[in-house]
Amino acid sequence: MKWNLRLTAAERGIWKSAQMRRMLAEAGLEISAGKMSSWWAASPPVIRLEELDVLCAVLECVPDDLLIPEPEKVVARRPAQAEAVGEEHPGATVVTPRFGKPRSQPPL
Template identity: 30%
Template sequence: MNKKMGYRWRLRDLMADQQMFQTSNLVPLLAERGIVLSREQVYRLVTTAPQRLSMDVLVALCDILACTPNDLIQPEPVNQQIRKTAGAQAEPTPIASRRSVIRKPGKQ
């Protein structure tokens, strides 16, 4: 049986540990490290788990929050919902995850 893994994105938790409660607090801190993202991009980065993340952004976040990638990304098994049908055996239905893409301004 295959075990599908997902992860929990802990950026918001680590920001709160540092008394950073507004996503816009990260914009100038990232810019100091050469990462220029709009307020909207930073909001999405904080509030949704990214499917793709540049190493530059990851390293900048780790520097800002004095943490490691292991602190930001917590692996966990993906839950499955069981679909029940009358007279048939239940079969698992995977829960779909949402994808997000973070791009540097000016790059398509």
Template identity: 25%
Template sequence: MKQIDYLWHLRTKMAEQGMFSTTDLQPHLSDRGITLSREQVYRLVTGQPQRLSMHTLVALCDILECTPNDLIEPRIVDTSAKKAAGRDAGATPIAARRTTIRRPRTES
């Protein structure tokens, strides 16, 4: 099985164009007909978007003079190879330990 993830390089591309604040991006998006709130732009820049409209992606590429490949770097990990090795990556093996059950003493 393959696990799919990606890296989002919007902040890096903005810095290359001299934009260091999330508010620097909002007027450029507005000029291209993309209306996003201040909070939405902040999440777009600082986070990793789960959904992104194609119009927004094209506007970002136009603003930053880049391609979608410059903004999105796919990461595909083959999880079946990890399981075949006996454990998942990043998982710590747990050693079995014998447990002793102590019952309370009753006095009669």
């Protein structure tokens, strides 16, 4: 996912992270300067749904405005699939049976 807070805020006339932080505080979300800085400069590693709700309310936007899917990154993370899997079941794993020692029979 691509984090789009800075552009979304700029489209609404918010140019500085300090201004954004004050607006969030007025809406009831107190966050540290460090956390605001990481939200402003890069993608946050974690964001709580409550925080996302307040961001959307302050910016008058929807989560789709802040989070942009990047499907090409998902495809790049997938391991190469073996040709033996076949096209009929994409993503399936080939299972090879193992033959070990036969189990003993219970006494008669």
